[in-house]
Amino acid sequence: MGKNKLLKLVENHGSPLFIVDHKIVRENYRRFNKALPRVQAYYAVKANSDPAIIKTLFDEGSSFDVASYNEFIQVYNLINKWREKKKEFFIWDKIIFSNTIKDRDTLKKINKYKPLVTYDNIEEVKKIKDYCSKAGLVLRLKVPDIGSQIEMASKFGAEPSDASMLIKKAFDLGMKVEGLSFHVGSQCTNFENYVTALGIASGILNEARSNGYDLNIIDIGGGFPALYDSNVPRFEKLARVLNQEFDRLFPDDVEIIAEPGRFIVATSAILISEIIGKGKRDGKIFYHINDGVYHTFSGVVFDHWIPKFHTFKSGKKEICAVVGQTCDSFDKISLAENLPANLQIGDYFYTENIGAYSIASSTRFNGFDGAKILHINK
Ligand SMILES: Cc1ncc(COP(=O)(O)O)c(C=O)c1O
Known part of the structure; x- marks a missing residue:
């Protein structure tokens, strides 16, 4: 401007x-979609939760990643308001609750919506079983976040070596693990982080499937770099690497989703x-x-x-x-x-x-x- x-x-x-320019929000969303045709974007509401931005992205076909009960219910109510009359939506198609730690009260309140939620440790899966037994689970993995502007691995994610145990534990408790997720750190310009993370996730997915656990979601998180200046590598370059890895590692029945925040609104x-x-x-x-x-x-x-x-x-x-x-x-x-x-x-x-x-x-x-x-x- x-x-x-x-x-x-x-x-x-x-x-x-x-000043929020919705033309740019739309352009960024479309750019993301076009470059990653196999991926459904769940916009990370934490990046900017203004309802007008959520509306623009909803109209573009975006789904949403939420981190708290307030974000969950805000998005849930907005979707209900905007969706075509009487057209039901399957909540997992539109919302993922991707905060790995949720308090008991939140879990109690979201149980009736049968949400898709992440976890990364045994205590959490027990808590989800006790307070939100209708949830579907996604196991978040610890992956490298080397060089990212905001690191994630020190606070979130199960050690890959614990993944099989955490998947089995959830199934033993009567819960169903639907897939795996990771986050390579925000504003990730070191694309090797994604390649390594996808390799880790594919190994765990294959092992789980061979053990009879039918995981079919891979959530590649956020981290997609916003073009703050000309030194930031272009998103399309990352997308080429990702698409190659998707084809190499994941059969067509694996659904791939992402949680871009910064890339869409920065x-x-x-x-x-x-x-x-x-x-x-x-x-x-x-x-x-x-x-x-x-x-x-x-x-x-x-x-x-x-x-x-x-x-x-x-x-x-x-x-x-x-x-x-x-x-x-x-x-x-x-x-x-x-x-x-x-x-x-x-x-x-x-x-x-x-x-x-x-x-x-x-x-x-x-x-x-x-x-x-x-x-x-x-
Ligand atoms: C679980 C999760 N998903 C997605 C995001 C969005 O990340 P980004 O803004 O780097 O795309 C974050 C950011 O903190 C996050 O914690």
């Missing part, structure tokens, strides 16, 4: 302004923030803006994300700090941005590619509301 259009929008709607949003204060501290200019790490820039903390600040005005540049609006000294977005030194209170910054893990993890710390959300091209 051009700078003039951005300026018009912020002048009309105020700041901070989080590039779809721009934030416009406003300078509300300007100070000089130890010789460095500090631009204080009306957003921060407790709000739309939460990805700086939780997502290891490094935002870039663009300006509408030019001027001689120097190294400046950009800090948030709260009273907390932790609320520093960047201490070294090469920015025009002549910006004034009331001038704006804009930050691209801020659609994922931003408003989703924003708080109301210090009583600030957070950015206004504007949807365009819906």
